Amino acid sequence: MPGSASERPVNLKAQLRRTERRRKLEAAALVAPLFVFLAVFFLAPIGLMLVRSVDNSELPSVMPDTAAALRAWDGAGLPPEEAFAAFARELAAGQRDRSLSGVAKRLTYEIPNMRSVLFATARGLPDTPDGTWRQTLTARNPAWGEPETWAVMRRAAAPVTPYYLLAAVDREIDASGSVVRVSADRAIYVDIFARTFWIAAVVTAWCLALGYPLAYKLASLPPRVSNLLMILVLLPFWTSILVRTGAWVVLLQREGPINEALQWIGLIGEPIQLVYNRVGVYVAMVHILLPFMVLPLYSVMRGISPVYVRAATSLGATPFTAFRRVYLPQTVPGVGAGCLLVFILGVGYYITPALVGGAGDQMVSYFVAFFTNQTINWGMAAALGSVLLMATLLLYWVYARLVGVDRMRMG
Amino acid sequence: MRSILNLPPHATPAQRAWHVGLWAITVLVLGFLVLPILVIVPLSFSSGSFLNFPLPGLSLRWYQELLESERWLSSLRNSVVVACAATLLATVLGTLAALGLQRASFPGRSLLLALVISPMVVPLVIVAVGVYFFYAPLGLTGSLVGLTLAHTALAVPFVVITVSATLQGFDANLSRAAASLGADPATSFFRITLPIILPGVVSGALFAFVTSFDEVVVALFLTGPQERTLPRQMFDGIRENISPVIAAAATLLIVLSVLLMTVMEALRRRGERLRGIR
Numbered sequence A: 001m002p003g004s005a006s007e008r009p010v011n012l013k014a015q016l017r018r019t020e021r022r023r024k025l026e027a028a029a030l031v032a033p034l035f036v037f038l039a040v041f042f043l044a045p046i047g048l049m050l051v052r053s054v055d056n057s058e059l060p061s062v063m064p065d066t067a068a069a070l071r072a073w074d075g076a077g078l079p080p081e082e083a084f085a086a087f088a089r090e091l092a093a094g095q096r097d098r099s100l101s102g103v104a105k106r107l108t109y110e111i112p113n114m115r116s117v118l119f120a121t122a123r124g125l126p127d128t129p130d131g132t133w134r135q136t137l138t139a140r141n142p143a144w145g146e147p148e149t150w151a152v153m154r155r156a157a158a159p160v161t162p163y164y165l166l167a168a169v170d171r172e173i174d175a176s177g178s179v180v181r182v183s184a185d186r187a188i189y190v191d192i193f194a195r196t197f198w199i200a201a202v203v204t205a206w207c208l209a210l211g212y213p214l215a216y217k218l219a220s221l222p223p224r225v226s227n228l229l230m231i232l233v234l235l236p237f238w239t240s241i242l243v244r245t246g247a248w249v250v251l252l253q254r255e256g257p258i259n260e261a262l263q264w265i266g267l268i269g270e271p272i273q274l275v276y277n278r279v280g281v282y283v284a285m286v287h288i289l290l291p292f293m294v295l296p297l298y299s300v301m302r303g304i305s306p307v308y309v310r311a312a313t314s315l316g317a318t319p320f321t322a323f324r325r326v327y328l329p330q331t332v333p334g335v336g337a338g339c340l341l342v343f344i345l346g347v348g349y350y351i352t353p354a355l356v357g358g359a360g361d362q363m364v365s366y367f368v369a370f371f372t373n374q375t376i377n378w379g380m381a382a383a384l385g386s387v388l389l390m391a392t393l394l395l396y397w398v399y400a401r402l403v404g405v406d407r408m409r410m411g
Numbered sequence B: 001m002r003s004i005l006n007l008p009p010h011a012t013p014a015q016r017a018w019h020v021g022l023w024a025i026t027v028l029v030l031g032f033l034v035l036p037i038l039v040i041v042p043l044s045f046s047s048g049s050f051l052n053f054p055l056p057g058l059s060l061r062w063y064q065e066l067l068e069s070e071r072w073l074s075s076l077r078n079s080v081v082v083a084c085a086a087t088l089l090a091t092v093l094g095t096l097a098a099l100g101l102q103r104a105s106f107p108g109r110s111l112l113l114a115l116v117i118s119p120m121v122v123p124l125v126i127v128a129v130g131v132y133f134f135y136a137p138l139g140l141t142g143s144l145v146g147l148t149l150a151h152t153a154l155a156v157p158f159v160v161i162t163v164s165a166t167l168q169g170f171d172a173n174l175s176r177a178a179a180s181l182g183a184d185p186a187t188s189f190f191r192i193t194l195p196i197i198l199p200g201v202v203s204g205a206l207f208a209f210v211t212s213f214d215e216v217v218v219a220l221f222l223t224g225p226q227e228r229t230l231p232r233q234m235f236d237g238i239r240e241n242i243s244p245v246i247a248a249a250a251t252l253l254i255v256l257s258v259l260l261m262t263v264m265e266a267l268r269r270r271g272e273r274l275r276g277i278r
Helices: A003-005 A008-051 A057-062 A062-074 A079-094 A100-108 A113-121 A135-141 A148-156 A163-168 A189-222 A221-236 A241-252 A259-264 A276-304 A307-314 A319-347 A351-356 A364-373 A378-402 B014-045 B061-068 B071-103 B109-120 B124-138 B144-168 B174-178 B185-214 B217-222 B230-238 B244-277
Strands: A172-173 A179-181
Touching: A008 A148, A008 B071, A008 B109, A057 A062, A057 A100, A057 A307, A062 A079, A062 A148, A062 A163, A062 B109, A079 A100, A079 A113, A079 A135, A100 A113, A100 A148, A113 A135, A113 B230, A148 B014, A163 A172, A163 A241, A163 A378, A163 B185, A172 A351, A189 A221, A189 A276, A189 A319, A189 A364, A189 A378, A189 B014, A221 A276, A221 B014, A221 B244, A241 A259, A241 A276, A241 A351, A241 B014, A241 B071, A259 A351, A276 A319, A276 A351, A276 B014, A276 B217, A307 A319, A307 B174, A319 A378, A351 A364, A351 B230, A364 B124, A364 B217, A378 B124, B061 B071, B061 B244, B071 B109, B071 B144, B071 B185, B071 B230, B109 B144, B124 B144, B124 B217, B144 B217, B174 B185, B217 B230, B230 B244
Parallel strands: none
Antiparallel strands: A172 A179
């Protein structure tokens, strides 16, 4: 209807708005399937992990009445008699249906011998008290007369706990309720986080040191040659991480080619330990992450016109000055993108340190896996994972602000 | 030599040293990148049982052992099944999303994009632990379905990124022309848009395939002995006792990566050529 628009010109705007709205709806409908998929199979699992890091349901689920009584108690001195009575009843019930071990496990995180205290008290507990329940329990084990024990019990009775998250940064809540550092012999996690960031930083620095000149040279070659050499960067990028890690184990072993070569040159007399230590971790991680540095650097350097450097030299700058004052600043976006990407990926590494590192080279990821699979301390696994996730998301946010997520490109 | 160095005849000694030095660094770094991968290939043909040089002799015994081992074959089968299923899902979901993200700006677009890309940056252990907790009550641990779903989420960002990159070079007027000639949106997509962005879709699918085929951390958490994947089998092999069988498996994987890389390079060239004539 070509005539209708001129007859009612106001409608043009409305029509445009309608079209615009339809386009937006179409776009949303196209994105929706992926969004729903990621919400269910990616966001929900991670959300659940975050919840696990504060989850404290072990005691409340097995001893609901004790938990309620302890929550009602003000926390000063010893709890009232009804808490002792509820505890005695639920302790005996827990012993009968074997549900006590979850509670025992939760309590041993804070008081190491609580497992034996709990089971010794529960074994053959009478149905009726000998005097009050408080007297009965304290007579069976003096720990039940200690306010300290009940302070821990009260913390275990709350539905959520900051315990794991605090422990992940070597902090705990003391008897007076304030947050303090844990004793030096138990403080290990801050060191592990520091080690993780340090390893990632060293790897990033090495990748930049090796990647910058390589990308610079590749970008200055004619496209035909640089495309050919680029294949040598892309081959490791496309090769399985396990193949590359395995290759380094072979190369760096005591009888491996590198030790043999060093002995042959006469640099060393005896084979030296190059793998299952920090050297192995650095070498293998730099090898695996280097392409992630070279690719963004290369794409930025390709876009830099040689005219500016030529102009600088023609105005009398030495080649070094021209590089430092004219070329280098133009590559900063590539340096930022590469360093952030390598650092973000490096912080989360698990496989490579697990295969080529020693006991002192394991990163946070290793401990997350360790607590999940080996000691089944899921609260601690989730707490370490949450702290690591926060650090990663913070870096990702910086990356998105500085580089832009849509600039992330592979290959 | 002069032609490689590409130096003017009047270059100063310092400039010559700089050029030679830069070439030396380039060659060394490229060697560092490629040689470790190539070193493993001859070791897989060793007739001895140790992974060191010089080789005592050549033989195919480790390949024979690999191809006759039920453990390796079943893990290969599992990996192929999971990678194909994850690729299919990720490619369909990712391509649709890339088309949607490119169309009109809507509120929260950049946040949505950040979410879509995030599986690439979140540490794998975190994804693995989260998925492990999430799947356990649903009975999805120890199943290839569960692993496929997790791998799809990890592979999707690569599809969205590559397809989006191809869409940036896509001339929207072509779709408009199709629509003006009476094509409905579906016809216009399958006859016009898809053939043009196909190289991007295929590259995205290859990235997705490799992501799943190479993924081991989530597999470590989700799979039992029945659902063992190839990377998981390699991981155990490297950790427990690294033998020439691992070298043989690694060599086959290197051949696969060379093949995939060749396809990617061909697609990239084709893409450049198409953009050249546009």
